[in-house]
Amino acid sequence: MTFDISKAWCRNAGAREDGLDIGAGVIAADPMFTHEAGADESPEASRLALGRFINLMRRDQGLSIEALAEKADIEIGELLSLENNAAHLPDVRTLYQLSEVFGVSQEKLMGLSGLTHANDDDYVEEAVRYAAKSASVEVLNEDEHAILNGLISVLSENAKQK
Amino acid sequence: MSKKTMTLNLTEGEMAVLEELCDKKDLSKTVLLRQALRLYQRVEERLERGDKLFFEDEASKEKAEIMML
Amino acid sequence: MIATTPYAVTPVWLTNRSTKETVDAELWHSIVDKNLADWEAEWIPDLQRRLKLLNQQKVERRFWPQSRHWDWRDKLREIERRLANLSFAIVAEDMTQAMMTIDLTKRARMPGHEGQHLVYIDFLEAAPWNRNDVAEEPARFGGCGSILINAAIQQSTQEGFKGRIGLHSLPQANSFYANACGMTDLGQDATYENLRYFELDPDSARSFIEKGKGE
Numbered sequence: 211m212t213f214d215i216s217k218a219w220c221r222n223a224g225a226r227e228d229g230l231d232i233g234a235g236v237i238a239a240d241p242m243f244t245h246e247a248g249a250d251e252s253p254e255a256s257r258l259a260l261g262r263f264i265n266l267m268r269r270d271q272g273l274s275i276e277a278l279a280e281k282a283d284i285e286i287g288e289l290l291s292l293e294n295n296a297a298h299l300p301d302v303r304t305l306y307q308l309s310e311v312f313g314v315s316q317e318k319l320m321g322l323s324g325l326t327h328a329n330d331d332d333y334v335e336e337a338v339r340y341a342a343k344s345a346s347v348e349v350l351n352e353d354e355h356a357i358l359n360g361l362i363s364v365l366s367e368n369a370k371q372k
Numbered sequence: 373m374s375k376k377t378m379t380l381n382l383t384e385g386e387m388a389v390l391e392e393l394c395d396k397k398d399l400s401k402t403v404l405l406r407q408a409l410r411l412y413q414r415v416e417e418r419l420e421r422g423d424k425l426f427f428e429d430e431a432s433k434e435k436a437e438i439m440m441l
Numbered sequence: 442m443i444a445t446t447p448y449a450v451t452p453v454w455l456t457n458r459s460t461k462e463t464v465d466a467e468l469w470h471s472i473v474d475k476n477l478a479d480w481e482a483e484w485i486p487d488l489q490r491r492l493k494l495l496n497q498q499k500v501e502r503r504f505w506p507q508s509r510h511w512d513w514r515d516k517l518r519e520i521e522r523r524l525a526n527l528s529f530a531i532v533a534e535d536m537t538q539a540m541m542t543i544d545l546t547k548r549a550r551m552p553g554h555e556g557q558h559l560v561y562i563d564f565l566e567a568a569p570w571n572r573n574d575v576a577e578e579p580a581r582f583g584g585c586g587s588i589l590i591n592a593a594i595q596q597s598t599q600e601g602f603k604g605r606i607g608l609h610s611l612p613q614a615n616s617f618y619a620n621a622c623g624m625t626d627l628g629q630d631a632t633y634e635n636l637r638y639f640e641l642d643p644d645s646a647r648s649f650i651e652k653g654k655g656e
Contacts, residue, residue: 212451213468213595215588221463222652223591224456224584226621231574232539232586233611234618235564236634240492240575397558403601407558410525410546417523 254296256334259341260322263365265293266358267312270350282307299324314365322365336364380405443517447471447530451592455533455582464582466533468592471521472540476530477514479537484568491575526563529592531585539585541565543593549605550627551640559605559640560597565589574613586614590622594646604646609636623649 233239268278275293279286284304291298300323309316318333340360343353350358382390394404415425426435447469454463469476520526520542528542547561570581594604609630610618615637618624624639641649 211599212449212470213592215451215453215468215591215595217454217463219591219650220454220584220588221456223587223621224454224463227583227587227617228456228458229573230586230617230621231572231611231613232565232567232589232617233572233614234562234608235566235611236609236636237564238566239611240488399558399601406524406600407546410523413523414525414546 255338256322257298257324258296259334259337259361260300260319261293261296262341263322263337263358263361264289264308264312266350266354266361268293270355270358278311282311284308312362314362315367318365333364337361340364443474443477443514443521444471445474447473453531453584453588455531455538455584455588458580458583464533466531466538466582468588469530469532470527472517472528472530472542476532476537476540477517479568480540483536488569488575491569491577494577527596529589531588533582537568538571538582539565539567539589541589541593543596545600547607549607549640550638551625551642554605554640554642557605558600558602559607560593560600560602562593562606562608565608586617587621591650594641594650597646603643604650605641605643606646607638607640609633609638611636 268275271278273281275289276286279289282289282304284301284307288301288304292300292304302320305319305323306316309319318337321334322337340357343357390401390404393399394401397404399407418425425438427438428435449470451468451470453466453468455466456462457464517528520528525546526542526544529540530537531539542563544561544563545558547559549555549557549559565586567585569575571583571585573580590606593606597606598604606624608618608624615626618637618639619626622639622641623645624641625645627638627640629635630638
């Protein structure tokens, strides 16, 4: 059954509605866009990049988890979680110690971990991209070395800002 | 949308309930039965998904399941 | 399968905001495949473009869930089979200008009308180019909101619900529902993203339909 809506009514209603916005129901609400469509900077992704970085650096230095934990003066459990558990939120001190041992920016490690909100998103995106390229757990091969060098340069204190 | 007609046979008791509900909600018999059909379909949909239907006591927050076959 | 033609069409008229002329349009009773296609191919990219522009100008946007973009077709398929829901679309110049879905099984909350049946508007949205809040240039067509509210009221009357309607308004539309439609503001709803809940009682509904009927 159709409705009875006259042209005159539409004209008058249209005038009344001028300048006003309509919209109802939460599914009509706009999503928030802060990045290019398609980029995924979920906290898990960047924490995975952090874990991958630590893992690659450790193996590059020929250290076991135990040995690195001792060298950096941090808990073994914390280090294990950092490398393997994307949901793990690390200690500020842990990241400071690791940044000293690895010679990279503590601030950037904190940004990756989600402890702080990364002011400049680019390095997070780049770190995630690098980390995504590495997969195995054996001794670093040539490719992995290249990836690790990429990560190191992105995370150093004086990496060029984009 | 074209309409189809149906004849409904109800017992005296059922008719009495129908009329009482219509009076209370100020709805015609057709409208009320249409509502009932809509609700029935919605409930079936959820039950088929594995959901359960509960009434909750406002005061005690206790839930009592409505048994559906 | 989503239907390709609406089961009924009511002729309506929109206002071209730049020329002030009335434009022939149609109110489709049920959202069909063409409307979804317009929504996917035209509304979404246009909205993304405008939001990005606004965001670059550092305009604050509150965070909302994005789920609707991914299962809208599924949701429409669900609604199509359900007796409890109906949908509508306004089409002009062969393009979908606004859409709405309603629920026929909800009840009124307004004091004096508690528990009475009403038409609840689940969702109401205008195409991005018809909005003022994401504007790059002035809105193209006006009147969609009023026509859809009118439709909801008439549906409510046909159902025997006396024209009663209810909805949760998006923040930028509070003024439209309160002032242009004369709805009663029942306050923010903590169970629904703190959106304001509005209702229209039978008398106010009749007013809305009647006013402006004369030439």
